[in-house]
Amino acid sequence: ETGVTQSPTHLIKTRGQQVTLRCSSQSGHNTVSWYQQALGQGPQFIFQYYREEENGRGNFPPRFSGLQFPNYSSELNVNALELDDSALYLCASSLGDRGLNTEAFFGQGTRLTVV
């Protein structure tokens, strides 16, 4: 196990609703990234937080937003849910101070189904 925990593990929402997913990073890790993995595809980068600031964003609309807290845990918020938002959402933590060659450690994911 990586020490990265995500909640909830499964979630069913209705189109148009809002959802919040949570992630606790591995102890000592100050960087959290969020990825969306649609069925049969590789993970796609949503955004990254380093020391409570967003420091990178992928090609996702503004209705995808996030937060990082002083304890380095993080939230992913998605507003106005669409059917295509159905996916596995993965949180990854790493020690950002060590640069681009640092591996990220992933949680088990949250399976979001939008109906």
Next chain:
Amino acid sequence: AQSVAQPEDQVNVAEGNPLTVKCTYSVSGNPYLFWYVQYPNRGLQFLLKYITGDNLVKGSYGFEAEFNKSQTSFHLKKPSALVSDSALYFCAVRGSFTGRRALTFGSGTRLQVQP
């Protein structure tokens, strides 16, 4: 822009035989390359990474990967496959010049090891 290609959707190998899962990449600057494995309904588990130095990188569970700069490849290998190696494998890259810490993943290769 950075990208990863995993040309095989699935690789089948008999238990005890060597296995290779292919990956090619495109990136600005020096590549930082990673392999992850995903078991059903689980997050991604880090296997190994290439930063610099020896072209043959050894990782977890007997896996290794060979970096080839001229062919921009980073193939995953194991001398003797186990049935328990059956899973989904992802190659990922970060480039030193992108200024982004995001990992770019390939589409994944399903490894099936037959008893």
